[in-house]
Amino acid sequence: MVRLSVDLTRTAPHNSRGTVNPGRSSEVLSLGFPKFTGRPGGEGASWATWERAPSRPEADWRGMTTTTDRPSTEPAAPPPLGTVGFARWCWRQLTSMRVALILLFFLAIAAIPGSVLPQRGTDPIRVNDWIEGNPTWGPILDRLGFFDVYAAPWFAAIYLLLFVSVIGCVLPRTRLHWRALRSAPPAAPRRLDRMPQHRSWESTASAEEILDRAYADLKSRRWRVARGDGWVAAEKGYWRETGNLLFHAALIALLIGVGYGALFGWRGNVIVREGSGFSDTLTQYDAWGGGRLADPASLPPFAFTLNDFRVDFERDEAQRGAPRLFEAELTLWPSPGAPAETALVRVNEPLSIDGAKVFLVGHGYAPILRLTDALGRVVHDEGVVFLPQDGNLTSTGVLKAPDATPSIGIEGLFLPTAAVDDVRGPHSTFPEIDDPAVFLSAWAGDLGLDSGVPQSIYALDTEGMNQLGIEALRPGETWALPGGNGTVEFVGVTRWASFQIAHDPGKEPALAAAIVALVGLMMSLFIQRRRLWVRASESASGATVVSVAGLARSDEADLAPEVDAVVEAVSEGSGTT
Amino acid sequence: MTAASLAEWSNLAVYSSMLVLIAALIAFAISFAARGQRVMSPELVSVGAGAPSLDAAQSDRVDLADPPGSSGPGRRAGNVAMALTWLATALLLVGLVLRGVWAGRVPWGNMYEFSLAWTFGILVVFLAVSLRRDIRWLGLPVVFLALLSLGLAVTVLYTEAAQLVPALKSWWLIIHVASAIICGGAFTVAAAISVLYLWRDRAERRGKVTGIVASLPDAARLDTLSYRILAFAFPLWTFAVISGAIWAENAWGRYWGWDPKETWAFITWVIYAGYLHARSTAGWRGRRAAYISILGFVSFLINYFGVNIFVNSLHSYAGL
Numbered sequence A: 001m002v003r004l005s006v007d008l009t010r011t012a013p014h015n016s017r018g019t020v021n022p023g024r025s026s027e028v029l030s031l032g033f034p035k036f037t038g039r040p041g042g043e044g045a046s047w048a049t050w051e052r053a054p055s056r057p058e059a060d061w062r063g064m065t066t067t068t069d070r071p072s073t074e075p076a077a078p079p080p081l082g083t084v085g086f087a088r089w090c091w092r093q094l095t096s097m098r099v100a101l102i103l104l105f106f107l108a109i110a111a112i113p114g115s116v117l118p119q120r121g122t123d124p125i126r127v128n129d130w131i132e133g134n135p136t137w138g139p140i141l142d143r144l145g146f147f148d149v150y151a152a153p154w155f156a157a158i159y160l161l162l163f164v165s166v167i168g169c170v171l172p173r174t175r176l177h178w179r180a181l182r183s184a185p186p187a188a189p190r191r192l193d194r195m196p197q198h199r200s201w202e203s204t205a206s207a208e209e210i211l212d213r214a215y216a217d218l219k220s221r222r223w224r225v226a227r228g229d230g231w232v233a234a235e236k237g238y239w240r241e242t243g244n245l246l247f248h249a250a251l252i253a254l255l256i257g258v259g260y261g262a263l264f265g266w267r268g269n270v271i272v273r274e275g276s277g278f279s280d281t282l283t284q285y286d287a288w289g290g291g292r293l294a295d296p297a298s299l300p301p302f303a304f305t306l307n308d309f310r311v312d313f314e315r316d317e318a319q320r321g322a323p324r325l326f327e328a329e330l331t332l333w334p335s336p337g338a339p340a341e342t343a344l345v346r347v348n349e350p351l352s353i354d355g356a357k358v359f360l361v362g363h364g365y366a367p368i369l370r371l372t373d374a375l376g377r378v379v380h381d382e383g384v385v386f387l388p389q390d391g392n393l394t395s396t397g398v399l400k401a402p403d404a405t406p407s408i409g410i411e412g413l414f415l416p417t418a419a420v421d422d423v424r425g426p427h428s429t430f431p432e433i434d435d436p437a438v439f440l441s442a443w444a445g446d447l448g449l450d451s452g453v454p455q456s457i458y459a460l461d462t463e464g465m466n467q468l469g470i471e472a473l474r475p476g477e478t479w480a481l482p483g484g485n486g487t488v489e490f491v492g493v494t495r496w497a498s499f500q501i502a503h504d505p506g507k508e509p510a511l512a513a514a515i516v517a518l519v520g521l522m523m524s525l526f527i528q529r530r531r532l533w534v535r536a537s538e539s540a541s542g543a544t545v546v547s548v549a550g551l552a553r554s555d556e557a558d559l560a561p562e563v564d565a566v567v568e569a570v571s572e573g574s575g576t577t
Numbered sequence B: 001m002t003a004a005s006l007a008e009w010s011n012l013a014v015y016s017s018m019l020v021l022i023a024a025l026i027a028f029a030i031s032f033a034a035r036g037q038r039v040m041s042p043e044l045v046s047v048g049a050g051a052p053s054l055d056a057a058q059s060d061r062v063d064l065a066d067p068p069g070s071s072g073p074g075r076r077a078g079n080v081a082m083a084l085t086w087l088a089t090a091l092l093l094v095g096l097v098l099r100g101v102w103a104g105r106v107p108w109g110n111m112y113e114f115s116l117a118w119t120f121g122i123l124v125v126f127l128a129v130s131l132r133r134d135i136r137w138l139g140l141p142v143v144f145l146a147l148l149s150l151g152l153a154v155t156v157l158y159t160e161a162a163q164l165v166p167a168l169k170s171w172w173l174i175i176h177v178a179s180a181i182i183c184g185g186a187f188t189v190a191a192a193i194s195v196l197y198l199w200r201d202r203a204e205r206r207g208k209v210t211g212i213v214a215s216l217p218d219a220a221r222l223d224t225l226s227y228r229i230l231a232f233a234f235p236l237w238t239f240a241v242i243s244g245a246i247w248a249e250n251a252w253g254r255y256w257g258w259d260p261k262e263t264w265a266f267i268t269w270v271i272y273a274g275y276l277h278a279r280s281t282a283g284w285r286g287r288r289a290a291y292i293s294i295l296g297f298v299s300f301l302i303n304y305f306g307v308n309i310f311v312n313s314l315h316s317y318a319g320l
Ligand code: HEM
Pocket: A062, A065, A066, A094, A095, A096, A097, A098, A100, A104, A162, A163, A165, A166, A167, A169, A170, A244, A248, A251, A521, A524, A525, A554, B272, B273, B276, B277, B279, B280
């Protein structure tokens, strides 16, 4: 047994009866989990120390994982020579508590840059701005993966190491726990007065009688009990370790669930105008991305049209303009040939179809522009999707009419509630269509659509075009393009809604794993693992000397009542002195 | 009652709560000072210093800090302070409820309300612990923090109540934020205890447990108490993160997107997991564990103040 100098005041256990055991020495106290010794030599004391028997490592409650109990795995020890020895040393290090702790901190630190720097996954435009704005650091950080932290190799390295460490930790501990579950509690130590909780008295009952009572009492209170010559040993709280193992294993399952979803899942975005439709094939998406193993050919074959999009905005002065309601009413065909049904999609209330979920993620206005060309043909007569630029839905958009004679391009600004001032120019003061107007700028010439270079439908490349003029229109007004190039009529406004359609086969497993982890965690934190012992023996005077003692694995604060309960059960009806 | 008067009543309740807290702060200070003096009586001064001859009975007495049955001015002031804290908490609850009734929703839709709720969380955790053990020595820092947070709320963060934007209308929001608020309270109280632990521990190691520090429980007690609070808060925080992920999945179509708010919730979670590991790792117990507990709290604060105000996040609902 290690001999320690432990502060009495630091480890002095609470004895609810206020009795003091005179036989206590500082060595004895070391058994009471002196968690506050920061000095060398003070660290080996724990529950495990109590059980340390070199030939029986499995008696170590903390398993093979804590450096506490295995001085040989302290990082201070130099690695042994030889490949096998060195590999074993590395493995020991990796699966030690200390390294797990350090890896956890690395993980926390590594996650920080992603919350400070813009990230490609969520905001690629700001990433490019950032890199352009910092020509020295931008490219370096970019190469190091700082704009995609959560997919960076160094981030993956940390959590993968951590999970290897968890596996290396959980497996041996499971084996040890399995063994402990099937074996009897360890025999009572010879000197119970060394335990943090201890009562001793003389009784007139026989030793047999005392032990019988203790055995029956503990058994009836669901302790696991063992009996030997002159002692009874009991233990409870095995679920604590079970919960701990469950928790760590569930973390691995969670990672697998997340990874599975990332590999097989996909998500796409699409903008749909009121009155128009969408069918779930790759070509209909504005943007679509999937995991490495996602199959774009097997999207669930549903289709819908957007009948009506309802919005409502706050009109009260406080938070004026804040959205209060978004609701999309769809006519849905869950599969080809299936009867149509009406479905509502709201924010927070996605639609589930066939393993995919349809989320409402945005909305905006589509002014209806009727463009008649110089030959008097109507070349365009429907809503043009304009993208919101601010909270009051000042929106911009582009109409391209390559088939018109001559080819026409129109840049537009749409204002649901129009206002013009010197500083901000034309802008909207409220997101609802209270006083709509469009400001248009018309161009004629080569739209550049035949060049083969992909173009955004929201931007006009005016190189090679000449400007015809600008005009502001109210609904119903028509603008005769200068030079007899045709007319533009602002017919009215419809709305559009944007949907995200996502399929993540990993989310249910991930949720299940998270729930198991939570349950395991609570078991491991709230269940107390305790040991109790009763010893009874006849003294020289003929009376029976009874000792009861208890030891707690982690938190001894509530140990005294447990010991008292046994004392009470054992001393029932027998003369206690 | 009209909406305007509901709002006024809510504000009135919050201001009254602050006034009562100021009174409680004074009472706690008196009680603290008085206890400090009493514990300095000669036979007890050496207790925390680790004198090896000391018997356990004496250390028991010091642990209680204020022996039951004693009736010095410190004890009376302490009782008054506790009663005032209950009153202030009740007033704050009234303020929160009225605000919720006024807006027709749960009263944590913007930062002003979240601050009120967080303060409420701090006080509730403190009072809940006080039901089980005598922690009047903790009243001073806790009430101080509560006042600080309320003061910030009514001056800097005040927002007129309004309804929630659609993305915040969800049952998961209620559950998620309610658990986050309790956790915020628990993290705060635990961190306060950890600071006191470091102070007391230093005094004990130097063998100079005199003055105010002597009126604190011994370091071992402080450590156990902050552990217990965090052992309660960590699963709750885990739950808060999970329910937040469920909410995000419903609202945005992905349960985890490394949004800054989510990232810092994760960082906070990892730090407290580190804390729990540290407590069972040699060389990391005690002082280092206390540092980690404080670090976790700082991370919670960054998530709460920093991300809401400075970072462009989906969760930016500060309403400033
Ligand atoms: C993903 C990383 C990890 C997380 C989030 C994590 C989290 C936790 C938490 C919250 C606890 C407290 C529950 C309790 O006290 O029973 C705990 C306990 C524990 N963990 Fe981990 N852990 C991780 C990795 C590891 C690794 C790699 C090891 C092995 C070296 C390990 C070994 C342990 C042990 C032995 C305990 C029990 C400590 C005790 O009961 O005193 N953990 N872990």
